[in-house]
């Protein structure tokens with residue numbers, strides 16, 4: 185069948201490294217975009233392209249020996265009494281897994297065909313759900329029927345799949361979701377099957393279409409990657425995040441401009457310059473820009489403009505509208521966005537900002553919202569949903585939303601949050617502007633992004649094809665060492681870093697909240713100046729530590745993934761990631777806590793030999809192998825002694841959490857015998873002769889009943 189190319193694609197390559205893609209909703213064949221939208225984006229922006237150039241880097245500084253007499257700041261960690269270990273694995277189901285870390289070769293096994301068929305069906309199920317959601321947003325069934333005539337074969341197969349599958353796979357996965365009111369529980373992601381899991385395998389039929397469309401697009405619109413200008417390339421090579429464009433070159437309110445000046449922002453960052461004109465025109469935007477390059481201001485500033493331009497609400501209105509709604513995946517991030525909003529609102533005293541986040545008293549938030557109603561609301565998804573369902577009049581206030589922002593959009597639209605986000609989107613008007621921002625927009629999530637955006641949205645990509653998603657000025661290294669050496673290594677590396685950097689400021693990422701606690705305890709015992717943040721800490725503590733770390737130097741923050749995204753701690757000198765990151769995106773976001781605003785930084789990923797496969801997902805990034813520093817026997821003894829002082833119950837909790845995390849990692853969790861061997865290796869690395877016993881119920885929920893090597897109680 186002759187296929188007319190359906191889209192009118194417009195490429196801008198202005199003076200920025202931001203590229204925009206739009207398509208015309210009135211074009212005659214929109215179905216293909218609906219089906220292949222992600223494919224089109226894929227070849228345009230090439231987020232998965234392997235780059236051949238890897239900078240030659242000097243050997244890492246880590247191998248240098250610790251200098252005698254180096255200053256080690258001694259202070260106890262600020263550890264507070266923690267609530268009893270809750271049954272965090274409740275709701276855990278056997279075989280749940282994250283799919284981002286896949287290795288097709290290793291995936292092959294006797295049931296590979298069945299598994300792959302199942303995945304394709306699930307994948308279609310997801311698409312169907314996207315369709316149905318989009319139908320709600322666009323009144324799509326009419327369009328769909330019209331579109332169906334262009335590709336009857338595909339539409340029929342979609343319907344058949346829809347009937348057959350009835351979203352079974354999806355429902356099962358959503359059921360697995362932990363119903364914790366905290367929206368940023370790191371454990372949540374451990375038990376979720378990710379959407380990447382469902383969309384990661386290619387459907388051959390579509391690949392052909394994709395190839396066809398790719399050729400068509402290039403020939404019809406003259407697009408090819410060389411359209412990236414020399415100026416763009418130069419800017420990317422320098423990794424400069426600032427442009428020469430001033431804020432006052434755009435029609436912004438003078439009071440906002442005054443606040444911007446006070447904040448010390450002289451010119452726009454790349455992502456601000458690339459998105460502002462489009463947003464001011466009233467368009468929806470999906471924007472991708474590197475970590476620490478000012479995305480928060482990029483979405484807040486135009487949101488504030490919308491509020492400024494809205495007619496004032498009558499003081500008699502008992503349910504004044506919320507005009508701008510910003511959703512962030514973590515509480516820290518929500519607080520940070522609200523702080524930035526207040527900075528920009530310095531001279532707009534009549535515009536109020538409020539934050540609603542998990543871990544605080546719902547009643548208190550309700551009271552605050554009642555006594556001092558805001559026009560801009562920053563929220564985490566779980567708590568926002570709570571308010572929609574339980575706060576009288578709140579749903580009515582949301583009907584006034586003119587701007588919806590999803591910060592860390594790819595994360596919010598991934599399986600862990602999607603149900604809440606869908607609920608939230610259905611509570612705000614269809615007639616609104618929507619901004620989706622993130623440093624990573626993986627291929628498989630991009631399609632889901634469309635559920636929130638209008639059809640004529642623009643994709644602004646500030647990370648061009650041919651450039652890397654991380655910062656050039658951040659030196660990335662990885663080390664491979666057996667588990668029994670990890671604690672000593674981390675201690676040695678941190679000491680060395682402290683000696684080399686008077687103003688050191690380090691973040692150590694661990695796999696789970698309980699492993700984070702263990703590592704923080706240990707480093708505290710070793711007299712390093714440590715703080716910890718994870719989902720098991722009370723919110724007041726988290727906020728206090730976060731604020732302290734933001735302002736401090738000479739401090740190590742040991743944290744779970746609650747600090748992985750968005751949090752803007754200035755001048756972080758080193759990011760250490762111990763153990764497998766959840767996926768490639770999480771690695772990039774964690775690393776992005778250093779090298780912000782063009783500053784230098786270092787990143788180190790410490791893996792065990794059996795975790796080395798993860799590096800294949802980073803092969804386009806300039807990460808180099810670092811030799812292991814020598815660890816003197818005295819250090820080993822010191823670490824062992826310190827481990828003896830760590831409370832037994834913390835070791836038990838860490839063991840259980842470790843087992844849960846790696847059980848959910850597809851590559852490791854599928855061989856239960858091996859998983860248990862590794863977990864017991866981890867247990868020995870904590871100085872335990874016998875692995876801690878785990879309640880039978882939890883073992884059952886993990887699918888680990890009767891696996892040799894485990895102790896049940």
Ligand SMILES: Nc1ncnc2c1ncn2[C@@H]1O[C@H](COP(=O)(O)OP(=O)(O)OP(=O)(O)O)[C@@H](O)[C@H]1O
Nearest residue numbers: 449451452453475476477478479480481623750752
């Ligand atoms: N135009 C500007 N000039 C100078 N600094 C700016 C400008 N805009 C924002 N900043 C500052 O840059 C820092 C990083 O911004 P922000 O936290 O928004 O980055 P981000 O791109 O959202 O990062 P991430 O991807 O990690 O969330 C902040 O300290 C912010 O105040």
